Amino acid sequence: MTKFGSWGNLVKTEHQIEYLQDAYNLPETFNDFKEENKGSVLAVGNGRSYGDVCTNSGKKLLKTEFLAHIISFEPEKQTIECESGVMLKDLQRFLVPNGFMLPVTPGTQLITVGGAIANDVHCKNHHMFGTFGHHVESFTLARSDGEILRCSATENKELYKATIGGIGLTGVILTARLKLKPVCGPWINAENVPYENLDEFYQLAISSEANYEHTVSWIDCITGNGERGIFMRGNNASDPEYCTVDRNIKVPFMMPFSLVNRFSLFAFNKMYYLAQTMKSSKYKAHYEKFFYPLDNILEWNRIYGPKGFFQYQCVVPLDGGFEAIKEMQKVISESGQGSFLGVLKTFGKKEPAGLLSFPKEGFTYALDFPNLGAKTLKLFESLDAIVKNVHGRLYLAKDARQPKELFETGYGTELINEFVKFRDPAMSSDLSRRLLGF
Numbered sequence: 001m002t003k004f005g006s007w008g009n010l011v012k013t014e015h016q017i018e019y020l021q022d023a024y025n026l027p028e029t030f031n032d033f034k035e036e037n038k039g040s041v042l043a044v045g046n047g048r049s050y051g052d053v054c055t056n057s058g059k060k061l062l063k064t065e066f067l068a069h070i071i072s073f074e075p076e077k078q079t080i081e082c083e084s085g086v087m088l089k090d091l092q093r094f095l096v097p098n099g100f101m102l103p104v105t106p107g108t109q110l111i112t113v114g115g116a117i118a119n120d121v122h123c124k125n126h127h128m129f130g131t132f133g134h135h136v137e138s139f140t141l142a143r144s145d146g147e148i149l150r151c152s153a154t155e156n157k158e159l160y161k162a163t164i165g166g167i168g169l170t171g172v173i174l175t176a177r178l179k180l181k182p183v184c185g186p187w188i189n190a191e192n193v194p195y196e197n198l199d200e201f202y203q204l205a206i207s208s209e210a211n212y213e214h215t216v217s218w219i220d221c222i223t224g225n226g227e228r229g230i231f232m233r234g235n236n237a238s239d240p241e242y243c244t245v246d247r248n249i250k251v252p253f254m255m256p257f258s259l260v261n262r263f264s265l266f267a268f269n270k271m272y273y274l275a276q277t278m279k280s281s282k283y284k285a286h287y288e289k290f291f292y293p294l295d296n297i298l299e300w301n302r303i304y305g306p307k308g309f310f311q312y313q314c315v316v317p318l319d320g321g322f323e324a325i326k327e328m329q330k331v332i333s334e335s336g337q338g339s340f341l342g343v344l345k346t347f348g349k350k351e352p353a354g355l356l357s358f359p360k361e362g363f364t365y366a367l368d369f370p371n372l373g374a375k376t377l378k379l380f381e382s383l384d385a386i387v388k389n390v391h392g393r394l395y396l397a398k399d400a401r402q403p404k405e406l407f408e409t410g411y412g413t414e415l416i417n418e419f420v421k422f423r424d425p426a427m428s429s430d431l432s433r434r435l436l437g438f
């Protein structure tokens with residue numbers, strides 16, 4: 001047994017760890033399922049989920065890091081096929097010089113393709129491109145009865161929908177074929193616009209959706225009125241002088257990005273000041289800096305100390321959601337908890353790609369909280385009540401503690417019951433035992 005924990009560092013528990021070496025040579029549990037193996041295994045990628053969706057205490061983890069091969073790249077079809085343990089960073093670094101990007105990647109590229117599908121991750125461009133799952137043409141899935149199924153929108157389509165956002169509970173994703181977005185280089189035409197309150201944020205968010213692919217904002221949760229922030233928006237650069245794959249081009253101006261922790265207040269103030277003095281500041285950003293500002297600081301999660309931290313991420317619908325965000329912001333500011341910066345953005349109308357996909361139309365708000373024990377859990381109860389009141393939901397990739405009742409009202413028992421039909425009986429996680437019974 002080996003101790004393993006997720007990104008939030010809340011707890012490390014004993015696991016039996018097995019490394020998948022070959023997509024077609026799975027452990028015995030996967031050839032001949034027996035009742036005694038019920039809920040015994042879970043596939044994991046890079047463990048960048050914050051809570052217990054990627055842990056399986058006392059049981060087996062199947063790690064995919066050696067399933068890291070690109071199988072085929074077909075530029076004329078704008079697709080790439082790879083094994084599920086390939087990291088998005090490696091894909092992006094291969095694709096960008098070849099004139100493509102993954103259409104949707106989250107705020108870190110240090111995650112695997114399997115993890116991106118299983119949590120159906122989102123980016124700053126949900127209003128235009130939806131989630132990662134919307135760009136998965138097909139994947140192969142190993143089930144514990146020994147079958148390996150190809151799943152797509154036309155083949156095994158129910159299992160396809162259940163596996164996207166299926167939090168690893170429908171089997172082991174072995175390979176995936178992904179659709180790509182053409183780009184002419186690595187640069188983003190980016191702009192930072194400061195705002196003084198959430199009403200200004202709202203106007204910026206609504207007015208930016210038609211013309212900007214990437215939109216996100218940071219809220220300063222500590223200083224001022226707890227409502228000021230910076231709205232960031234951008235598009236992939238297509239101006240001819242930037243249409244190149246030469247990484248050594250000089251960029252005229254690059255904004256500083258830094259940590260989401262105590263150092264970030266300094267960076268935020270500096271950025272806010274710069275943005276203010278320049279009114280709204282436009283600049284060219286390399287995609288790695290623009291999309292994944294924290295990836296340069298390895299293991300920044302340790303800054304919260306041995307008790308770890310939670311990330312609370314909810315989505316609340318347009319109807320009543322904006323008032324709910326304001327209320328949450330007030331409760332958080334008054335509690336004196338939470339890190340310095342929150343991330344606030346909008347999700348568009350896109351139909352969800354998976355049965356249990358997190359995004360739905362509205363506002364999503366994410367904030368880190370150092371684990372202060374009962375005090376922090378008490379604050380979450382207040383936030384849960386606000387989310388529940390407007391029929392919002394919490395993101396399972398970030399969750400470590402939500403009550404079953406909030407999960408059921410947030411995702412809806414009908415959808416959950418539909419999802420459960422596609423579970424592989426061999427798979428379970430600490431989260432599935434907490435919220436789904438096994």
Ligand SMILES: Cc1cc2nc3c(=O)[nH]c(=O)nc-3n(C[C@H](O)[C@H](O)[C@H](O)COP(=O)(O)OP(=O)(O)OC[C@H]3O[C@@H](n4cnc5c(N)ncnc54)[C@H](O)[C@@H]3O)c2cc1C
Nearest residue numbers: 045046047048049106107112114115118121122167168173
């Ligand atoms: C700094 C940071 C920023 C982030 N920003 C965002 C963001 O902007 N948007 C967003 O959506 N998320 C974001 N996340 C969350 C992260 O993208 C997800 O948690 C992602 O799923 C982690 O991928 P992973 O490879 O580490 O998978 P893990 O965390 O190891 O596993 C995640 C889930 O995938 C399942 N899984 C993994 N591989 C397989 C497989 N081969 N077959 C079946 N199931 C599998 C696991 O069982 C588990 O349920 C962020 C995380 C960090 C640390």
